[in-house]
Amino acid sequence: MAFQIPSDLHPELVPVAWLLGTWHGNGRGDYPTIEAFGYEQEVAFAHDGRPFLHYFSRTWITDEAGERVRPGALETGFLRPSEEGRVELVLAHPTGYAEIWYGEVDGARITLATDVVARTVTAKEYTAGQRMYGLVEGALMYAHDMAAEGQPMQSHLWGKLERA
Numbered sequence: 001m002a003f004q005i006p007s008d009l010h011p012e013l014v015p016v017a018w019l020l021g022t023w024h025g026n027g028r029g030d031y032p033t034i035e036a037f038g039y040e041q042e043v044a045f046a047h048d049g050r051p052f053l054h055y056f057s058r059t060w061i062t063d064e065a066g067e068r069v070r071p072g073a074l075e076t077g078f079l080r081p082s083e084e085g086r087v088e089l090v091l092a093h094p095t096g097y098a099e100i101w102y103g104e105v106d107g108a109r110i111t112l113a114t115d116v117v118a119r120t121v122t123a124k125e126y127t128a129g130q131r132m133y134g135l136v137e138g139a140l141m142y143a144h145d146m147a148a149e150g151q152p153m154q155s156h157l158w159g160k161l162e163r164a
Ligand code: HEM
Pocket: 027, 029, 031, 033, 034, 035, 037, 039, 041, 059, 060, 061, 072, 073, 075, 093, 097, 124, 125, 126, 146, 148, 149, 156, 157
């Protein structure tokens, strides 16, 4: 069934309504300081009538057969449309980061960059991120670059999610 905009959606969320719902899929990750890996992912974007989306993502590291090996990264936060075509994102991670992102919405595509990354004293050195989300033939595709552990901004993750 085609996705329909909920009747109680706040008007400010219409430009990002294509994110709404639960998504499931797989991704790959890499970085110069670690071994490449595969993961399974579940993502949910929800609304309650107010002008923000609640975002929740959880992952499982997978083996070569695609079987879950262990729980992976989790993150949760709030996507807040601001002025025309712009969004703010507040994100928290169990690995000790709290982030403020700003982004632009261009049709079914959002590009985001961190403004501020705060980290706890025991967290690894991660200092900045860039993300792109896009709807491509009904699938939610994304790429996530980061600067961490003394490395320049570069790819850490890319994934493809289908509506669950
Ligand atoms: C789909 C989500 C993600 C998955 C599956 C994932 C997976 C991994 C894996 C398997 C490693 C290797 C070492 C380890 O297990 O700790 C790693 C390292 C790392 N990841 Fe991620 N990650 C994800 C998202 C993120 C996000 C959102 C951030 C930043 C907020 C991040 C920052 C890092 C950092 C800083 C390292 C350490 C690199 C190093 O030790 O040199 N990751 N990630």
